Amino acid sequence: MSSLRHVGTSPPRPEGGDKVGGRARYIHDITVPGMLHGAIRYSDHAHARIRRIDTSRAEALPGVRAVITAFNTPEIIIGFMGDNPVLKKDKVRQFRDELAAVAAEDAETARAAAELIEVEYEPLPGVFSVEEALAEGAPLIHETDRRGKPLSSNRLPLIFGHDSGDLAAGETAAAFVAEGSFSTPLIQQSCMGTAGALAEFDSNGNLTITAKTQIPFLAQRDFTKAMASLGLKGCSVRVVVPTLGGGFGTGLDTHVYEYISILLAWRTGKPVRVLYNREQEFAYLSPRQSTESRVRQGCDKQGRLTFRSVEVVQDNGAYASWGATYPSVMLLPTTSLYRVPAVRFRSDIVYTNNTYCQAMRGYGNPEVTLGIESTLDELAELSGIDPLEIRRINCNQPGEVTPMGLKVGTCGLAECLDRAGERSAWSEKRGQGRATSRGIGISSLIHVGGGGKIYRSDGSGIILKLDDYGVVHVNYGGVEMGQGLHSAISLMVADGLGVKPSSVIVNQTDTATCPWDVGTHASRGAFMAGNAALKACAKLRARLFEWAPRVYGDLVAENIKRARRRDGDFDPGFTEELLAKLTPGQFELLDGELFPHGETGLPPLEDAPWLKVDLGRFLRAVHFPRAGGAGTVFTEEAFYEPATELPDWEKGYGNMSASYTYGCQAIEVEVDQETGQVTVLKLVSALDVGRVLNPQTLKGQVYGGIAQGLGYALYEEVKTEGGRVLNPGFTDYKLPTASEMAFPIELEFVETDDASGPFGAKGVGEPGLVPTAPAMANAIQDAIGVRIRDLPITPEKILDALAARDGA
């Protein structure tokens, strides 16, 4: 590996020019000749039997090319639980259930035709909350499992649990105990670029689908299964990823609309694109799950935690996406945020007739960090220990193994707490409370920083191909969705190989050209890509240096000849025989220039610039040897699989990541006790990132995470009634705007240089939003003496809590 010349700097992101220039191509911008437009007909009921679907009026509409339903199309069932038929036949289980779809010559005709489809239902009673779903005699949402075995409950058969240490002893040892019930809302990921897919078949039955996905290879696997239902077993599926207008977890599953584009393309023999508009995205795209949790923990007189118990119930909605497995990540903060000797975790994932949910950034982590960090503040109050101090007392330490078996390598939490305390003027601001209505709160976080093993492989492949001009073309299966992956890759390849970042081109993600990657989730993109790239760079350098002695002497001789032409008296100061003696180990490549290094007897590079050979020139000389004989080209691949464990979920045990990212946020607020309005005065974030790869994109990730955390804490909630989304648009669903993000934010980065990370880096994609809501709840408590345990913390909830406090 060469030196850190580019890692740690902020050149413009490679794909950024196209974005600011309006040239980047999102799924909405891609059309192909002959393309048809797809539209979907959704259910009019949250729970009902389907009596009859009449498509005749839709079929008769001019411009309509195909109308599909479960009755004229092969069955495809999706979801890792196998519970979600693409087109519903027997019954609908949520308002967004897909009954039929249309392909038409233009989008308006497709939409109009979808509306002309007549459906007769036999309505069934629905369940719209976890309580209703688990009540005795509740209607079953799924009567059978995927194998047809009758089910007796709306509980998903997914067990995530944990028991470690002696909980009873922990209770006994506790001098203080805090306990509370917390709830977190359904929220929309709200990618500014809405969802869509474009499917097309070639004459051999091979499918190409351009899809807004974060998991091109798992999607390829899912779609390949679907091909068998279409009689296309053995045909290939190619997944191409366009520029993504945000991801945030929405691309971690394959979606019904994607299969519908495939079915319509298959039926019509034409390319078919299905797009969501904003209203559809709110109503028909899976949001983040809502949860209810009960958190109880205790500490001794010195503030040391003695036990913790977390129980979570999540409203999964009608079908299971990977998002059903949020508890897999809830285990992290539950078992491993601070040192706790005895831990218990239970989770219940429940089907309801609400919209089904999926992944979102943080994936279960903010849901339980809220309760853990809120009750920790209560323990601080009970024990009379300052909240920052109680966090220091229980702080995780480098090298520890947590109750979940997480091997914490580096851990910068202590330093993060120190820096956040300092930058936020904690000791001066804390506890001013009631008199000023101002307060300050803090919350820490842990998240996976070295991938997250939730699948049999957590690996990533990469291919580096050098062209004849010294440009490195990178084929990587992970997805750039705005987070800065391509920037990170270009910097790491530049330093890993020894070229300039501008000579690194990261190609479009495409399953046909990129090697397998499990997906861009779990904050793993840059960590995996970097580790894979460094392996490939090492191979590439070894091969380049192996070839170097064969042509290098001639190339330098040409340099010298050229210098002589300019200056007749030119004397290189060494004999050319020295060049012929160079061995592969005596070469170095830096910023695209090849030169000898070490004990070669040659003059130092500063005095002898003619020793430098441009990489492109070298590559051409090797490719087309002057002396005749066979030349070569340089392409290397590598596959990186971190040494991690797929946890035993029932026991909640296993070292799922190669490193862990720790950090904290301190928030200062002012609360208007008349209106309940919260104004953020300042936010300080401190994060152990291992190593800063690109300061600018890193800051961008954290700022963006904080804005999402702010929305989660104060504003955002998808409201539903009887399973119907009531606020499907930005008018009634409040995202933080530029006006809400008007407070000063200070970012601190702690570099712990983790041995597992590329250049020491850890994953940082998700942490930004994890501690914001609990820090906010803690700050509000400090300001006005009331604790809100129910997100979002709206002015109404604050006023109600104040009224309750004063009435009591």
Add this chain to the structure above:
Amino acid sequence: MNRVTFTLNGRSTVAVVDPHKRLIDLLRDTLGETGTKEGCGEGECGACTVLVDGRAVNSCLYPAPEVEGREVLTIEGLADSRGKGLSPLQQAFLDNGGTQCGFCTPGMVMAAVDLLRRNEHPTRADIQTALTGNLCRCTGYVQIFESIEAAASATNGGES
């Protein structure tokens, strides 16, 4: 169908458009200028911001036939097409991390053009007010503010 004649990014343009179409449809679907983005279609997100006769409008709310005789400026028209084809303001967004997924970016940049034409030296608060109608889910806005400030100080007004 209506025939509309207008100036698009400095070029005189004639198009035939359904009278109930919106300006964004005219730009994206009829003329293939896909730089302008649709984030909501209801005037809430600003992704579709373009300038009509020098004023920022949401092209998703603007009836296409109304551009008759007017001048429309979109993200594609900010810089000439030579070289990298970025205006100083676009370059400032690129250099200062003002774009992540990029979907809000054309609208953000156009809103910033509008602001900087009205106010050569905006304060942070001016920028925040001017961008309140432009949603971004990725950046948390901070580096967008910094981009606009950099453009304003570098070019003494930062006009496109």
